[in-house]
Amino acid sequence: MLELIVYGVVFGSIISLGAIGLTLVFGIIRFANFAHGDLMTAGAYVALFLVTGLLGWLGVPDTNFGPLSFGWRMLIAFPVSMAAVGGLAIAMDRILFSKLRAKKSSAVILAMSSLGAAFIVRMIILILWGADSLFYRPGMLRHAVELPLGIKIRPDQILILAIVVLLVGTLHFFLQKTKMGKAMRATADNMELALVSGINTEKIITLTWLIGGALGAAGGILYGIDVQLHPYMGWNFLIPLFAATILGTIGNVYGALWGGLIIGVAQQVSTAFLLPTYKPAVAFMLMIVILLIKPKGLFGGSSD
Secondary structure, eight states, rough: OOOHHHHHHHHHHHHHHHHHHHHHHHHHHHHOOOHHHHHHHHHHHHHHHHHIHHHHHOOOOOOOTSSSSSSSSHHHHHHHHHHHHHHHHHHHIIIIIHHHHHHTTOOHHHHHHHHHHHHHHHHHHHHHHHHSOOOSSTTTOOOOOOOOOGGGOOOHHHHHHHHHHHHHHHHHHHHHHHHHHHHHHHHOOOOHHHTTTTHHHHHHHHHHHHHHHHHHHHHHHHHHHHHHOTHHHHHHHHHHHHHHHHHHHHHOHHHHHHHHHHHHHHHHTTTTTTTTHHHHHHHHHHHHHHHHTTTTTSOOOOOO
16 A cells, blocks of 8 residues: 555656646636646657657667666756747647637637647647557666565656656746746736736746646656656546646645645555546546535635
8 A cells, every 4th residue: 555655646746747737827827728638748759759769860878877767868858858848838829829818719718729739739649659658768677676664666756756846846946936936926816917017928928838838748758757658648647637736726836736646646546446447537536525625625725
């Protein structure tokens, strides 16, 4: 059971990265981005192209870092993929979402348009890489280390936790200590007031898409390192992402973090009693139970 909890924390930390990006976009623009899961997939596959293709052609060595399953190529591919998917998210907003916002389209229209964008991203991935599951280092044995209490965990998973802590810590510093981060928080609280106060809200929206897409890409890459890549991986993440976002209170970055961890642990622990195919149902059941107690989510204050 303890081992399942540890695996749940690893899985939940990946969900948290995606949920934070999702809740950031909702906090600023106020619409549910159904394409966010496929942005995670895009990040994983951009990294795959770099690791198994471009960087190999450029002669970058791929010797492992000690017990880890990757080397220099992944170290380079990780930030490049985050930037690329952040750019893709901005492009999607400029081409589609911003035009719909300018026409005062409803939240439902925006949500459906994001669903269409998700299908387009997924179809492009299917055309380029096919429907098979892929690995960054196919055929490689990934050994686990034994921790106290008989818990076994792979070095990759330890690094995944460290990377999530680093990314979340960096985002926290940005939001709390920088001028642009404070402007983002002000825009999320009240966009009209922020605009009157002299904040360039369009610039804030662009930055939000960049950060949200980059965090989603990071989550997709980390999941690919931990398990495998599949064109539908982001779509499968969509239910846990929304469950974590709602559970932690929509628009709350720290709530999304805790919501992701709770959903991840609950899903992994449930496999001790249920088949793995029931994990998405567990996420929804947990979300419903907590929302019955706290309708605004864990960090939403009183429901009075």
